[in-house]
Amino acid sequence: MNYYLTEEQKIIKELSAKIADEKIAPQAAELDEAEKFPWDLIKVLAESDLFAVWVPEEYGGLGGGIFEQCLVVEELSRACAGVAVSYAASALGGFPILMFGTDKQKQKFMPDIASGSRLAAFALTESDAGSDAGNIRTTATHNKNCYVLNGTKQWITNGGEADIYTVIATLDPKKGPRGMAAFIVEKGTPGFSFGKTEKKMGIRSSSTRELIFKDCEIPAENLLDREGKGFLIAMRTLDKTRPGVAAQAVGIAQGALDKASEYAITRVQFGKRIGEFQAIEHMLADMATQIEAARALTYSVARMIDSGERHISKASAMAKLFASDVAMKVTCDAVQIFGGYGYMRDYPVEKMMRDAKITQIYEGTNQIQRSIIGSEVIKGALRRK
Amino acid sequence: MNLVVLVKQVPETTNIKINPETNTLIREGVSSIVNPFDMYALEQALKIQDEHGGKVTCISMGPPHAEAALREMLAVGANEAILLSDKAFAGSDTLATSYTLAKAIMKLDKFDLIICGKQAIDGDTAQVGPGVAEHLDIPHITYVNKVEEITNNQIRVHRMTEEGYDVILSSLPALITVVKEIGEPRMPSIKGTLRARKTKIPMWTAKDIEANERMLGLSGSPTQVIRIFSPEARSGGEIIQGESASEMADNLLTRLMASHII
Numbered sequence: 001m002n003y004y005l006t007e008e009q010k011i012i013k014e015l016s017a018k019i020a021d022e023k024i025a026p027q028a029a030e031l032d033e034a035e036k037f038p039w040d041l042i043k044v045l046a047e048s049d050l051f052a053v054w055v056p057e058e059y060g061g062l063g064g065g066i067f068e069q070c071l072v073v074e075e076l077s078r079a080c081a082g083v084a085v086s087y088a089a090s091a092l093g094g095f096p097i098l099m100f101g102t103d104k105q106k107q108k109f110m111p112d113i114a115s116g117s118r119l120a121a122f123a124l125t126e127s128d129a130g131s132d133a134g135n136i137r138t139t140a141t142h143n144k145n146c147y148v149l150n151g152t153k154q155w156i157t158n159g160g161e162a163d164i165y166t167v168i169a170t171l172d173p174k175k176g177p178r179g180m181a182a183f184i185v186e187k188g189t190p191g192f193s194f195g196k197t198e199k200k201m202g203i204r205s206s207s208t209r210e211l212i213f214k215d216c217e218i219p220a221e222n223l224l225d226r227e228g229k230g231f232l233i234a235m236r237t238l239d240k241t242r243p244g245v246a247a248q249a250v251g252i253a254q255g256a257l258d259k260a261s262e263y264a265i266t267r268v269q270f271g272k273r274i275g276e277f278q279a280i281e282h283m284l285a286d287m288a289t290q291i292e293a294a295r296a297l298t299y300s301v302a303r304m305i306d307s308g309e310r311h312i313s314k315a316s317a318m319a320k321l322f323a324s325d326v327a328m329k330v331t332c333d334a335v336q337i338f339g340g341y342g343y344m345r346d347y348p349v350e351k352m353m354r355d356a357k358i359t360q361i362y363e364g365t366n367q368i369q370r371s372i373i374g375s376e377v378i379k380g381a382l383r384r385k
Numbered sequence: 386m387n388l389v390v391l392v393k394q395v396p397e398t399t400n401i402k403i404n405p406e407t408n409t410l411i412r413e414g415v416s417s418i419v420n421p422f423d424m425y426a427l428e429q430a431l432k433i434q435d436e437h438g439g440k441v442t443c444i445s446m447g448p449p450h451a452e453a454a455l456r457e458m459l460a461v462g463a464n465e466a467i468l469l470s471d472k473a474f475a476g477s478d479t480l481a482t483s484y485t486l487a488k489a490i491m492k493l494d495k496f497d498l499i500i501c502g503k504q505a506i507d508g509d510t511a512q513v514g515p516g517v518a519e520h521l522d523i524p525h526i527t528y529v530n531k532v533e534e535i536t537n538n539q540i541r542v543h544r545m546t547e548e549g550y551d552v553i554l555s556s557l558p559a560l561i562t563v564v565k566e567i568g569e570p571r572m573p574s575i576k577g578t579l580r581a582r583k584t585k586i587p588m589w590t591a592k593d594i595e596a597n598e599r600m601l602g603l604s605g606s607p608t609q610v611i612r613i614f615s616p617e618a619r620s621g622g623e624i625i626q627g628e629s630a631s632e633m634a635d636n637l638l639t640r641l642m643a644s645h646i647i
Contacts, residue, residue, distance in 0.1 A: 011578045049575040
């Protein structure tokens with residue numbers, strides 16, 4: 001498919017692919033096994049300007065948007081979703097600052113995020129607040145010129161490795177979503193420490209860690225937007241970044257299809273290459289078609305968001321939902337085509353299957369995505385009535 | 386520091402096919418890349434630039450499409466590039482090539498260090514680097530795997546040998562050829578690639594470099610290729626077996642004595 005990329009988008013895609021193939025792919029299995037954060041690869045991504053693609057030029061970026069970000073994430077995910085999510089999570093942490101920060105806040109933090117010299121992270125989830133994000137218990141108390149944070153955030157991607165955290169906390173738990181606020185918290189702030197590092201099924205080279213706030217004083221100037229806006233900031237951010245998860249899913253699926261089709265033309269059984277059996281050929285055909293449909297939807301939504309469209313929740317949820325379900329299906333089929341070899345860790349497809357699963361879960365489970373889409377559909381029907 | 390990196394565009398495959406009638410490389414259908422060792426040369430130049438500042442100029446001799454190789458070098462971080470292209474250069478052997486490159490370097494304002502890859506992966510001669518140095522009458526050091534320091538107009542490097550390395554101190558200007566142990570080449574950047582697309586790459590002809598025409602191209606090339614062929618693959622060899630190391634050593638000794646090698 002030709003998606004008519006601009007010259008600059010082609011450069012971004014080709015460079016990301018080059019890094020994925022030459023630098024990431026050779027290390028993917030080892031990073032997965034060792035559960036080691038890929039700092040050397042993050043440095044390569046930074047030096048190649050990939051962290052800058054979605055950041056406006058006035059803050060040291062290249063002036064692209066969600067679409068450019070998706071092109072990078074997709075290519076990196078072909079080689080290793082763990083590395084790709086470490087890259088993407090920095091954008092997830094940076095977007096709230098870009099979207100809701102003052103010029104002063106943006107001037108202070110965005111250039112470092114764009115250069116990749118400091119990673120960012122986004123902290124919403126807690127042990128009792130996953131899909132029910134309105135139920136967070138990390139508190140923020142306004143105290144003269146500062147806010148004091150107390151509580152624990154869970155499963156934070158880039159936790160411990162990032163320097164800049166966008167943290168959602170509640171000023172008044174009784175007010176629910178309307179009592180929340182978003183803060184920028186820097187690593188090294190007294191009272192801010194890191195807890196348990198999770199051991200995961202997939203994306204094992206990425207860091208998933210607890211953030212612990214104990215009487216952590218942060219300057220009042222680190223409040224994003226206004227008190228009471230925290231929940232809205234979180235939801236608007238996720239609406240914008242969900243195509244990034246979709247792109248990750250498309251990349252994982254494409255990586256699995258590449259491996260499966262390569263295997264189908266080399267593996268011989270019953271005296272024939274297995275790709276010559278219709279059973280395998282049709283599986284490959286379905287995988288390729290599903291991936292292309294997921295990619296087309298993801299690109300359309302990303303371009304729509306970049307064009308400034310305001311109502312993006314439904315489309316953004318659709319891209320994430322569809323692409324992640326495709327990734328799960330396609331990676332399962334890739335393992336099936338590899339047969340017994342596919343189940344072995346010596347071959348790359350079982351990792352892709354483990355990695356694919358998370359795309360159905362994080363940044364809103366696919367059940368939550370369906371709720372978002374479904375409620376929009378119902379709202380539309382009610383309006384027409 | 387004014388650094389010069391010499392670049393060659395080569396066919397992508399290492400499985401090169403040769404036309405048996407003309408003894409030349411079959412280039413049709415083979416895409417071109419930057420000679421991989423030249424990427425290491427650029428990496429070394431950029432490392433020196435990171436530390437000492439200055440300018441990195443890449444020079445390539447080749448047909449007009451060799452410009453693509455130079456753009457790749459600019460995308461990775463080289464500051465300027467010059468393409469030497471002229472029908473008069475066609476058919477150059479290593480002598481004529483090194484003469485041409487040397488004449489171009491003489492046209493530069495100033496140069497402190499010329500860096501080349503140890504050899505090109507198509508011809509594999511490893512002669513052009515040293516040849517350029519001879520034409521320029523400057524010292525050269527081949528197979529450099531580490532640049533230790535550059536001070537007071539001198540350079541101290543490690544030259545890789547079969548057993549280890551030599552430490553060599555040379556005056557500048559000089560020419561070095563590098564091996565891949567020098568360090569992984571960095572990747573291009575998006576900003577570099579965008580800049581590279583806009584950078585004007587001047588094309589210099591025989592006239593621009595004030596070369597003696599008799600020393601260029603075919604007429605300047607005494608080398609005559611009689612035949613190019615793939616050498617026969619070496620056969621398997623023999624692995625001496627044994628229960629223990631000392632038994633293996635005994636078996637080896639017996640075999641060597643039986644073959645009258647010792």
